[in-house]
Every structure is written in C-alpha cells, then in structure tokens.
Amino acid sequence: MEKTSFLYDENALLMAPLSGYTDLPYRRAARRCGCRYAFTEMVDAASLTYARKRSEGMLLRGEEESFLGLQIVGANHDFLRCAAEVANEYEFSLLDFNLGCPVPKVAKKGAGAELGRRIDEALRCFEILKQYSRFPLTAKIRILSADDPEPTLRLCRGLAELGARAITIHGRIKEVFYSGPVNFNFIRMVREALPQVQIIANGGVTGLASYSEMRRETGCGAVMLARGAMGNPWLFRELQEGEAFVPPDLDELFDVMQEHVHGMVSLYGEEGAMRIARKVVYDYIRGRGFHSNVKAAISALSTLTDFSDFLQLARNSHAESYFRQQEQFPEMDRRLRPNIG
Template sequence: MKIYPDNSVILAPLAGYTDLPYRSSAIRHGCLFAFTEMIDAGSLVFGHGKTLAMLNRGRNESFLGVQIVGSEHEILKKATRIISQHDVNVLDFNLGCPAKKVARKGEGATLAKRTEEAIRAFEVIVRNSQIPVTVKTRILDEEDPAPTIHLVKMLVDAGAAAVTLHGRIMSKFYSGDVKSRIIAEVRGNVKTQLIANGGVFSSSTCETLRSETGCGCVMVARGAMGNPWIFDEIREGRNFNPPTPDGLADEIGRHVAEMAELCGEEIGVRISRKLMIDYVKGRGYPGELRNSVCKIKTLEELKPFLDNVRIGPTPRYGKWIEANPDAPRRLMV
C-alpha cells in the first residue's frame, strides 16, 4: 500500500525548523504530510525529555512523520521501539544528511555511501518498528545512476515503504542543480513509492521536478521556509498566490506565539528570530526591518515589528517584481 496519495506534497524534515509550530503553519496552508526534524537516535534512547517531546503530535496533525539519524544497531533498535509506542504514522531513516557532526559519526549521507552497512542498520529499524519505515537519501553519483539504483533497490528489499531521493550528491550539500535524470532512472527501476526532492520553490519548479523525474510525490524543504503559502500555490497550480502584508503579519504573529507557548516566551521568541527574517525575506521590505529582528525579545516587542510588516514593501517593490518575474517569494500588494 502506498504511504502517500499520488501527487502528494510533503514538508521535508528540516533541522532547527520543523517543530510543531512550523508544521502547524504549513498545515494551515494545506500541507497534509510533514516530518519532524531529524532526531538523534541516541538522544531518544538516553531519555532527554526535550527529545521525547519532539515526538508529540499537534492537534491539527492528521499525519506525523518522525525522522531518526544514527548507525549503532542497539541504539537504533531502542529508538525505533520508543517511536513505535508513540502516535506516529511513519518512521523515516536519515541517509542523506551531509553535516559534519553527522558525517563524523558515519551517519546520514556518509552511511549511505557504505551501502551494505546502511542496509544492515536499516534492517534493524524495520525489524523493530510497528509502523511503516521509509528512508530519505541522496543520489550517490551525478552521472551514473547505477550506484543510486543499487542503494534504493537494496533499501526497498530491506523493507522501505517509500524512499525520498534528494537529487544532489553529498559534497554539494544543498547547492547546484538537482539531477532529475538520476531520480528518473531510479523511478524506472523500483516499484516502491519514490518521492523526489530538491529545488522546489514554487508551483512551476514543482511541476518541473515532477515531469523530469516521473515522481508525482515531491518533498518541499527550503521553499517552505518563511513561505507556507507554497503549499496553497502548488495545490492550486498557481505560481504566485502570496500573502497580503496583513496576512503575512498574522502568520508571523501566530507562529511566534505558538513557539512561545512551546518553549517559553524568552526562548521561543529568540529562536523565532530566524523565522521572522525568513518570512519577510524577498518580499520587498526595507533592510532595516530585517535588522530590527535581533532586538526582539518578547511578544510585546514583536508588535511594532508586525506593524511595520503590515505597512508593506518599499515603493520600489513593484518595479523589482517586474524585473524579476520568476522570483518565488512575493507579497500581494
């Protein structure tokens, strides 16, 4: 059975982002499938309360995917059992993270390169899980599809209910072209649901990825940062259906308030500063608005920022949009 209906648009796991308030914001804009950020299997097992809280499902979440990263079999086994006891729909194994702190431990994308070892670790998760297990990984070579096909086939044989494939090799991190051809070759060689990932920043880039890879299901990552409207836009097949200044201010206010509720006001507002910048970025606001973010410490101090968001972009914005007709982040003015 397929994990996702055809043509689903899934919110990617994003470390430091896809917590409950972030996922709620995406859900308000029509996102039906979302993942927690990657959770270190060891942190789950050694019982850090904060890590366990990451497994909590929001009231408006009809689907919750949890992603873990790790390599040690005993730890993966215990982490899988913990997750299986929670109200979670899918457990995803991270075989794509290129970050140094993950690579150093031989996990994430580094583990994927050692295919046999990756498969053995994945089998431990599958054996111990009560819920469907999926994988998110990367292409292994930009020119030759064979190594990636081999990896994905092995994962499917080991029990992957779906595989998400990011079309960039590990050394490229998140930059450069997405190698859709490699994803398409994998698509042609496996029966299991394959989700294409990389470079979706608008409805049209989503369609391009779908048509070039043959994958109906796509995963959106950076395209959703500060832009939950992307889910509405893709669903409606409209490239630009951006918020009004009031809509943007309301969304920011709600998101930050939920962060304050989750983490306490001081910490919640502090970690929301990067979100405030993401929300206004590329929408024609003056630089001073972004600079003002670093001084916001309380919900009360957020109010003047939101008032400035409501004022709208600089007068030059209209001209800028004319000159940049494909710019994905916009404002309805």
C-alpha cells in the same frame, strides 16, 4: 505493481524534515497553507535512547495532524533498536530513516549521508528499524555519485527489498550540501527501476516553474519541499492551485508569522522561543520587499513586546515598488498581494 499500496497520494506534496525548524508551530503554519504530509525534525537515535525527556518536544504531535512522520538518524545498532522501541510508544504515521544528512556533527558519527555511502551497513541499520518498529518504514537519501547512477540504484533496490514503503531522493551529492543543480536523471532512473516503491523527488523546488520541471524531468508525482517553503508556507497552496493561486497579502503574512512565533513561545517559553524565532521571522521577511531596517531589527528580538513593535515597523516599511516589480516578473517566487483598502 499496483499504486494503491503507495503511502502518499500520487501527487503528494511533502514538507521536508528540517532540523531546527519543523517543530509543531512550524508545521501548523504549513498545515494552515495546505500541507498534509509532514515530518518531525530529525531525531538522533542516541538521544531518544538516553535523553528521551530532551527529545520529547520533538515528538509532539498536534491533534489536527492527520499525518506525521518521525525521522530518525543514527548508525549504532543498539541505539537504532532502542529508538524504534521508544517511538513505538507514540503515534506516528511512519518512521523515516535519514541517510542523507551531510552535516559534520552527523557525519562524524558515521550516520546520515555518511552511512548512506556504506550501502551494506546502511541496509543493516534499516533492517534493524524494520525489525523493531511497528510503523511503515521509509528512507530519505541523497544520490551517492554525480556521475554514476549505480550506487544510488543499489541502495534504493536494497531498501525496497527490505520493505521501504517510500524513498525520498535528494538529487545532490553529500559534498555540495544544499547548493547546485539537482540531478533529475538519477531520480528518474530509480523511479523507473523500482516501480513497486514510491519515489519522492526532492531538491530546489521554490515555485511553480521549478515544481513543473522537477515533475517533468523525474516523472515523479510526489515532491518534497524544503527551503522553498521556509518562511513561505503558501508554497503548498500555490503548487496545489497553480495559476488560480492568490498570494497572501501583508495582513495574512503577519498573521501566519505571528501565530507561528506565539506557538513557539507556548512551546519553549518567551526567552528561548524568541532566540530561535529570529531565523524563522527572517525567512518570512526575506525576498518580500521590506526595507533593510526591518531585517536589521530582527536580531534584536528578545520579547513578545519587541515582536509586536517589529510587526508595526515591518508594516510601515514595505516598499510599494515591490508590487510593480512583481508585475514585471510574474514568475517571481514568494509573491505578495497588495492589501485591499
């Protein structure tokens, strides 16, 4: 079938929905580094139905966001219908149905990856969203078995028949959560079996080498980035520019991190923001050659003044040896460039 009906560019890089992370400030950091396609955090259909006010922050869309998908999770038919109707009052580029989340809080309600395993029921839920949503519909799934491609193929075929415009496949089973190898083979099999629907490959992309491997082994042009881009929004630029990519220096690292944290403060207020910003700051710092006292200082961040002291500390606590190590291992992910002058 013709490729013009695909939702994303052929070689699109998508930023994964990440619960507790991909709010507006997070997406802004990624946009600054070349990310075009992004999603909200996963929003629970029941919360959209009953606690719309509380979910409202998750539905925020920045003026500059030309593309934003809303991701919904749920298994109750009434809540899914209602969530689709609430979403219709906002502007999103598409509605994505989560059939891959393995966390107990979601599995307990029979939603996410748990629902994905009950293929017929998952398809009924998808159909409800399709019936009530005014947006293009997509789904994000996990492979359903590590040994047998058939269940994954059946789920994807059903979604395609119901009109899914794209399917993101995380190539790991529910039981392993986020660890271990990614099954490229099954992603490739689905892509070959369903040429009419755009398949997005997901799992384990952290740099140029893993990106090339993912594309080569699955045959997918479009790839979704998740943990590899946490604290490393430059990954978007790196994968777009390839060998020509110039990594950020410390100034740029601190600048992007600062804008991210300040954006969180505008959204959540200083106290709330600083509590949740610690994990974000940690992600920017980790694996980049900072001394251990910098990591230790993160847990004490409570105010913006603490944060500005922290930036000073980090600036003074970066190991020069990190740059030598990078020269020795040119394939290292999360690279930094020495500041000039």
